[in-house]
Amino acid sequence: MSSLHIFDPELYYLGSLCCRGHDWNGTGKTLRNKRRGRCPKCDLVAEKERIDRLGDKYLGKLCRFGHDHEGTGKSLRTRSGSGCIECRRIRDLKPEYKERRKLHARKEREEKPELARQRVKEYRLRHRDRINQERREWNKLNRHVALAYEQRYRSKPLGLDNNCRKRARKRARKYNAEIVPYTYEQWQERKRYFDNLCAFCGSEESLARDHFVPLFHGGPDSIDNLILVCIKCNSSKHIRIDIEAWYKSKEFYDPARWQKILSVLGSDIIARSLI
Numbered sequence: 001m002s003s004l005h006i007f008d009p010e011l012y013y014l015g016s017l018c019c020r021g022h023d024w025n026g027t028g029k030t031l032r033n034k035r036r037g038r039c040p041k042c043d044l045v046a047e048k049e050r051i052d053r054l055g056d057k058y059l060g061k062l063c064r065f066g067h068d069h070e071g072t073g074k075s076l077r078t079r080s081g082s083g084c085i086e087c088r089r090i091r092d093l094k095p096e097y098k099e100r101r102k103l104h105a106r107k108e109r110e111e112k113p114e115l116a117r118q119r120v121k122e123y124r125l126r127h128r129d130r131i132n133q134e135r136r137e138w139n140k141l142n143r144h145v146a147l148a149y150e151q152r153y154r155s156k157p158l159g160l161d162n163n164c165r166k167r168a169r170k171r172a173r174k175y176n177a178e179i180v181p182y183t184y185e186q187w188q189e190r191k192r193y194f195d196n197l198c199a200f201c202g203s204e205e206s207l208a209r210d211h212f213v214p215l216f217h218g219g220p221d222s223i224d225n226l227i228l229v230c231i232k233c234n235s236s237k238h239i240r241i242d243i244e245a246w247y248k249s250k251e252f253y254d255p256a257r258w259q260k261i262l263s264v265l266g267s268d269i270i271a272r273s274l275i
């Protein structure tokens, strides 16, 4: 769970390591909630455990609107939030409530986009199983629409790119290589850096991302390790680790291009290869 890459200093601080050892981005410290000093990840785990053990719904005190659950004299409540379910249902239906919530969300997105994104991420993480389940069910019921969506997404640059990255991550997991997330924009930037040409031979055909130190040899799936390479160079280089020797043996060897490659790679990548 590495969803908390950023944090709002108004809400959180970095405190001592929690009992479950939730280290925040390798700092040896745990992100803690300012109000109560608690680790938000531990809170999520504890809440999930409690709900798994006891179920999310329970019969609690009668709410102030007297929503009696099937004549038990009690109100049905959720453990996550402990509110009365009927009250919540009624509140959610009110147009002015919806409007207010929308407005609040928009304001937050504009004023604190990072925080808003983090909230969405946390929400998705917390409800991942339910969201996936709902998506699967929806896809089953709307197969043709879902397929069309999928095809349209895949035909767009972002979808295509995500697909390639997914495959790269899968390979990285297979070889136990490190995975460091990077953005679509970072990869586009890398392609522009190489003028949309093969980093080795300068070809403009059949280009693809290439891990400079192969995943097979423990090179990470990170932007620091990525260059743009044509399919011919890729298959000729294959999983060789002495890339310099391979490159120098080729008739298209170009010292300027080689320097360009070296200067964009991460320093640890160069250290890991045999240069």
Ligand SMILES: [Zn+2]
Pocket: 018, 019, 020, 021, 022, 030, 039, 040, 041, 042, 043
């Ligand atoms: Zn924790």
Ligand SMILES: [Zn+2]
Pocket: 063, 064, 065, 066, 067, 075, 084, 085, 086, 087, 088
């Ligand atoms: Zn109620």
Ligand SMILES: [Zn+2]
Pocket: 198, 199, 200, 201, 202, 203, 229, 230, 231, 232, 233, 234
């Ligand atoms: Zn090439």
